[in-house]
Amino acid sequence: MLIGQGFDAHRFVEGRRLVLGGIEIPYERGMLAHSDGDVLIHALCDALLGAAGLGDIGRHFPDTDPAYAGIDSRVLLQRVIVDLHGQRLRVHNADLTLIAQAPRLAPHIPAMRETLATDLQCPPARVNVKATTFERMGFTGRGEGIAASAVVLLTEIGD
Template sequence: MRIGQGYDAHRFTPGRPLILGGVEIDYPLGMEAHSDGDVLIHALCDALLGAAGLRDIGYHFPDSSAEYKNIDSRHLLTRVMGLLDKEGWMLGNADITVVAQAPKLSPHIESMREHMSEDLRTPLKNINIKATTTEGMGFAGRGEGIACYAVVLLQTVTDQPL
């Protein structure tokens, strides 16, 4: 078994959709990013890659590449899962925390979990997503952006699923 952790943060910008966990959320601001700015998936990809010892999301999908301009981050997650497959890893579980003062994310958590369960090819029970605020402190608390932390457990494909 291997454990990995990931972190991502993006600032808000007008004129873009807000996408978290593959879910488009009705909000007047989106994330400033080269891709679609899905901080949840970016943190998750980093956690998965880190657990497998495969560097980080920027190494595999550099923001200097036109190929990844405005790309749906779920495609990046699918590619990360392909890398894990080649190395003989599967997800045991993922625990993800989104840090945002706004918008309210609780109505969207189950949809995010369903998307991540599908993309990670694992039962829904293996995906936990939480949302928290910072009580007005820091960049997220001031409503400047969103951050996300992810922790994953990988196990070899030959292990029994958790």
């Protein structure tokens, strides 16, 4: 078994859509990022790559590469899963946390969980998504952005 953890954060900007966990969330602002800015998937990719000893998301999908400009982060996640399968690894479970003062994310968590389970190729019961606030402290508490953390457990294929 291999354990990995990941973290990501992005600031809000006007004129972009908000995508979290592969789901578009109705909100007046989105994330400033080279890709679609899905902080939850970015943290998840870092956790998966870290568990496998494969570096981080920036190494695999650099923000200096125009090929990744505006890319759907689900595409990146699916590529990471292919890399893991190449190492004979699969996702056993994932525990993910979104940190945001706004928007309210609870209504969107079931759809995020289903979408991520599909991309991770594991049962939805093995993907946990939570949302919390920092009680109006720090950049997330002031509504300046969103952060996410991820912890994953990988097992060898065949176990």
